[in-house]
Amino acid sequence: MSTKEKILAKALELFNEKGYNNITTRHIAADLSISPGNLHYHFKHSEDIIKILFTELILKMDELLNKIKKKENKTLEDLYLLTFSTCEIFYHYRFIFINLVDVLKKIPEVEAKYEGINFSRREEFQLIFSDLQKNNIFKKDIPDFIMNSLTEQIFIIADNWLTHNRLISKLNKKAAIQSYTLLLMNLFYPLLNKEQQTLYEQQYIR
Template identity: 30%
Template sequence: MKTKEKIILKSIEMFNSKGISKVTIRHIANELGISHGNLGYHFKSKGLIVSEIYNRMVEEINNLVLPPNSESLTLNHYNILLLQVLNFQKKYIFFYLDLIEIFRLFPEIAKKHEKTYTLRIAQNQKLFQNFIEQNLIKPESQTGTYNRVIHTTWMLINFWISQQWVFQTESPVLQTHFTLRQLWDLLIPHLTEKGKIEYQNLNL
């Protein structure tokens, strides 16, 4: 394994266990048994390490996103996607626990995340439109309802880890299925009869 890859993997491990503010470049170098200069050759700052990790996160999550124009997407596909996203996030716990701090320390990552947000909102809008066309969810009774549902879904996905962490002071165990049900609670009121039947057949 190349040194750059070792640095990234060790950084993720240390950020997850200690938090981003308590880990320095020297700490990472010491854990890897390499010199500070050697690490600096690959990454001149902690911000560049975090930025590289974020780029990888986006690339990885992009592979989970369902194709926006598919005409055969089901609620089961949506359920699988949500569960995959929640499990993916557990690999990068530090990012979601330290989200605000990361944005304050590294504004360029905040800008990247804003672009990611815009992309995800657009993808979900197409997904919801697809569900309407398949008669899985009802047409909007009030303009903007589904945009609010999508935005609330995004907020829950970004902050569920920190919310659970607050209430578990010793050896936190992240309850992904609890959060999965919370996400479904946002959509259930909008399901059609066909959608309700499909939902009842999900393995939750």
């Protein structure tokens, strides 16, 4: 692992553990037993580290979504795996969501990317939901306003569940990912056809 990779890994660990606002480049350097000058050779400011970590998050989500979009016959299990994997990725970069307002305020470049991603992700989810309708996983007669609300509901929960867990649920990693995956999946239950609802109850509820 290169020095740059070590810095990114340590920064992510410290940001997740102690919060974005409580960690400086000096803290990261001290934890790695390197000089601040050595760290600043790679990253002048902590904001530069955040930009790369945020880009990593986007790329991991791109890879995940591209994988399911390419699959022609999408199933309930595919939807569950997408939701579970998304929660795993978000947990890995949890400081970004727990400190989202501060991060976006301090780093306009990240704010611009966040806004752009929200727009593109909305279209990607709509395509996935449309495929699930074609494959008779979702009901055919779901009103557009429900589908549009669904996407918004997913985004609101996805961006905020880590804060809710830290403040209210206080679950460990494994339990948190499982619990909030199910919470998100329950949004889909009313949209499933009868057969898929029964399958959902058997596989994920009982």
